[in-house]
Amino acid sequence: MNIEQHQTHELKRTMKSRHLFMISLGGVIGTGFFLGSGYTINEAGPIGAIIAYLVGGFIMYLTMLCLGELSVAMPVSGSFQTYTTKFIGPATGFAIGWLYWLGWAVTVALEFLAAGQLMQRWFPDSPIWMWCALFASLLFLLNALSAKAFGEAEFWFSSIKVVAIIMFIILGGAAMFGLIDMKDGQEAPFFSNFFSEGLFPNGITALLITMITVNFSFQGTELIGIAAGESENPEKTIPRSIKQTVWRTLVFFVLSVAIVAAMIPMEKAGVVESPFVVVLDSIGVPYAADIMNFIILTALLSVGNSGLYAATRMLYSLSKEGMASKKLGEVNHRGVPMNALLLTLGIALLSLLSSVVAAETVFVWLLSVAGLGAQVGWIAITASQLAFRRKYIRQGGRVEDLKFKTPLYPFLPGLALTLNSVVLISLAFDAEQRMALYCGIPFMLACYAIYHFRIKKNQKLDIQEQEVQLNSDKKMVI
Numbered sequence: 001m002n003i004e005q006h007q008t009h010e011l012k013r014t015m016k017s018r019h020l021f022m023i024s025l026g027g028v029i030g031t032g033f034f035l036g037s038g039y040t041i042n043e044a045g046p047i048g049a050i051i052a053y054l055v056g057g058f059i060m061y062l063t064m065l066c067l068g069e070l071s072v073a074m075p076v077s078g079s080f081q082t083y084t085t086k087f088i089g090p091a092t093g094f095a096i097g098w099l100y101w102l103g104w105a106v107t108v109a110l111e112f113l114a115a116g117q118l119m120q121r122w123f124p125d126s127p128i129w130m131w132c133a134l135f136a137s138l139l140f141l142l143n144a145l146s147a148k149a150f151g152e153a154e155f156w157f158s159s160i161k162v163v164a165i166i167m168f169i170i171l172g173g174a175a176m177f178g179l180i181d182m183k184d185g186q187e188a189p190f191f192s193n194f195f196s197e198g199l200f201p202n203g204i205t206a207l208l209i210t211m212i213t214v215n216f217s218f219q220g221t222e223l224i225g226i227a228a229g230e231s232e233n234p235e236k237t238i239p240r241s242i243k244q245t246v247w248r249t250l251v252f253f254v255l256s257v258a259i260v261a262a263m264i265p266m267e268k269a270g271v272v273e274s275p276f277v278v279v280l281d282s283i284g285v286p287y288a289a290d291i292m293n294f295i296i297l298t299a300l301l302s303v304g305n306s307g308l309y310a311a312t313r314m315l316y317s318l319s320k321e322g323m324a325s326k327k328l329g330e331v332n333h334r335g336v337p338m339n340a341l342l343l344t345l346g347i348a349l350l351s352l353l354s355s356v357v358a359a360e361t362v363f364v365w366l367l368s369v370a371g372l373g374a375q376v377g378w379i380a381i382t383a384s385q386l387a388f389r390r391k392y393i394r395q396g397g398r399v400e401d402l403k404f405k406t407p408l409y410p411f412l413p414g415l416a417l418t419l420n421s422v423v424l425i426s427l428a429f430d431a432e433q434r435m436a437l438y439c440g441i442p443f444m445l446a447c448y449a450i451y452h453f454r455i456k457k458n459q460k461l462d463i464q465e466q467e468v469q470l471n472s473d474k475k476m477v478i
Contacts, residue, residue, distance in 0.1 A: 011077055011316075012147060012335030015231045019151030020241035022158035023227050023306055027220025028249055029161050030303040031114060034296050035274050036217060037257050042270025044210040045201045046194045046261030052207060053257050056214040057250035059423070060221055062416035063378045065406045066385035067225045068242045072404040073388070075238065077229030078317025080222065084380045085321055087387035094455060095447035096380050097318045099440065103373025104311035105344050106366040109352035111304035112136055118297045121290075132352060136345065139305050143312065143341055146334045147230040150309050157302035164295045165252045168276060172259035175283045183284035189262055197266055209430050215423050217253075219374035221245055222381065223306055226313050230335075239404045308344060315340035322459045323451070365439045372440035375424050382417040386410060 015023075041049040067080070076082045081100065085093025116131035142153045174180045178188030200207055224241050231237045260275045263282060269275050274296065280288035316337040319329030328340045354362040389399075389409055399405060406413055427433040 010331060010335070011230050011313075011337075013230055013232050014146065014148040014335070015151040015227060015237075017231075017237040017240050019148075019155055020224050020227055020231055020237055021244050022155040023151060023309070024221045024224045024241065024245040025158045025162065025249065027223045027303060027306040027310070028218060028245075029158070029165070029252070030111075030220075030299050031296060032213075032217040033253065033256075034276055034292070034299060036213065037260055038264070038269040038275035040210045040214060041257065041261050041264070041266050041275070043202060044207045045197060045199070045266055046258075048200050048202075048207040048210065049257050049261055050254060052211045052214040053253050054250075055211055056218045057246075057253065059215055059378075059416065059419045060218040060249070061246050062412055063381055063420065064221055064224070064242045064246050066382045066413050066416055067222060068239055068404045069402060069406045070381070070385055070388060071225040071228040071238050072235055073392075073402060075228040075231065075234035076317070077226060077313045078320070079225035079228065079313075080377055080381045080384060081314060081317050082321065083384035083388065085323075087384045087391060088380070090321075090323075090456075091448050091451040092380070093321070094318070094323045094451040095444045096376055097314055097321075097323065098447050099369065099443060100373045100377050101311050101314040101318070101344070102347070102366075102443075103370040104307040104314070105347045106351045106370040108139075108304050108307045108311065108344070108348040109355070110367065110370070111300045111307065112348070112352055113355055115297055115300040115304070118293055118300070121293050135301060135304065136349060139301070139308050140341070140345055142305060143308050144334075144336055144338065146336060147227075150305065151227075154302065154305055154309075157298055157305060160298045161295065161302060162248075162252070165256055168280070169252075169255050169259060171283055171285070172263060172279050173255075175279075176259055176262045180283065182282055186282065191262060193262055193265055201266065208426070212423060212426050212430055212433060216371060216375065218249070219378065220303070220306065221249065222374070222377055223310050225381070226310050229313070235403045308341070308348070311344040312337055312341045315344060323455055364435065368435040368439040369443055371433070372424075372427075372436040375420065376440070376444075379417065379420045379424060382413055382420055385413045386417065389413075 037049070040052060044052055070083050071079060074083065078085075078097070081093055081097035083093075084096050112132040112135050113128070115135050116128035119131045120126065120128065143150050171180070175182055176189060178190070182188065224238060224245065228234050228238055256276075260269065260279055263279045264275055268278075274292055277289050277292045280292065285291070315324060315328050316331075318324040319326060319337075319340070328343065329337065330339055332338050351363065351366050354366065385406060389406075392402075393399065399409075427437050
């Protein structure tokens with residue numbers, strides 16, 4: 001097999017730094033932010049909401065530092081699934097890979113459904129399934145063309161969101177301080193809404209519960225690691241993308257939430273469709289609701305696009321590790337694992353069907369598993385970094401030779417692992433989030449059982465076949 005033929009069966013390194021940065025933003029800035037921030041303010045209060053987003057951002061920062069060291073040292077498309085398999089254990093890597101894949105596949109379905117519902121604002125008589133089919137076809141084409149086509153589409157999807165957030169911060173900030181007139185002669189609020197109900201109006205418990213929700217809203221930044229296997233120059237692009245993603249995401253989130261909290265009294269923040277619409281409307285921006293509807297639609301398609309990519313690459317990685325069918329690891333001449341893409345989209349559409357047929361059972365269970373997948377992924381990232389560094393040093397590696405290092409080892413990675421574990425455990429104390437544990441734990445246990453009773457046996461047979469083939473080749477040479 002010549003070099004050109006071999007390359008058709010591998011992923012292609014075509015994505016640039018700007019693609020990586022926007023892919024991670026695409027996964028994190030979604031409806032949870034545009035719609036869920038009002039709920040956070042209503043529950044935790046203005047100051048509490050800002051604290052919750054700062055804490056969530058801090059946990060994200062620590063986790064991304066760990067991911068940076070791993071993905072620069074080993075830029076593979078499987079990212080933390082591969083690291084978990086290598087440094088913690090193959091059974092754990094198998095369980096986490098399948099949980100994360102299913103989580104994103106279900107999330108993609110949810111984005112299709114929500115996008116279809118948004119389109120009914122402009123086309124009230126149109127069926128939701130038609131829009132779901134249209135958006136599914138669009139995202140399939142973007143992912144099927146090439147990794148570069150996907151990255152370019154995600155760059156523009158995310159750019160719309162980023163520009164919208166920057167404009168919101170500028171307009172909202174100006175109205176907050178009275179630099180521009182508000183509609184109906186309303187006075188500029190300044191910081192009056194921040195302290196009108198006290199520091200923590202619903203107590204510390206409400207703040208802790210909202211921290212769980214907020215922490216989930218930061219998830220998606222780990223897509224940088226999954227895209228690392230297809231980036232042009234991972235040693236330079238990954239650290240740059242991680243730094244840009246962390247500080248820009250944190251600034252966008254905290255400033256936007258602060259402005260929403262200043263402009264809307266907390267008792268009204270949780271009962272409106274989108275607090276961003278209310279703020280823009282109070283400033284007198286024409287067609288505020290339609291503008292926000294378009295931005296949220298873009299956010300949904302962006303998250304769906306990133307999710308389809310992430311799930312496909314995770315399935316590809318599982319195949320390469322011998323943890324899924326070999327056919328799912330096949331790559332076409334454009335560098336796209338087409339079988340993995342088709343299966344992921346198929347499962348997304350099936351889970352979308354369950355939102356109609358078994359909405360109160362199967363669909364709720366799937367959504368719960370989806371929420372758990374990314375959190376377990378973050379725990380795997382931090383645990384893998386600790387194990388990687390320990391093994392690296394034990395084998396004679398020098399820390400100064402690492403191109404990207406997590407500072408203050410083992411304190412910061414240990415803190416990241418602890419905080420992520422606390423978030424996972426705290427799900428048990430939130431009635432709405434508890435379902436994630438009820439569904440996720442049995443799923444993980446089932447994955448462990450499947451690995452030990454089936455995958456492990458198949459991997460041993462594959463190794464034996466390879467050894468027989470190798471010995472046969474040696475005899476032929478002799």
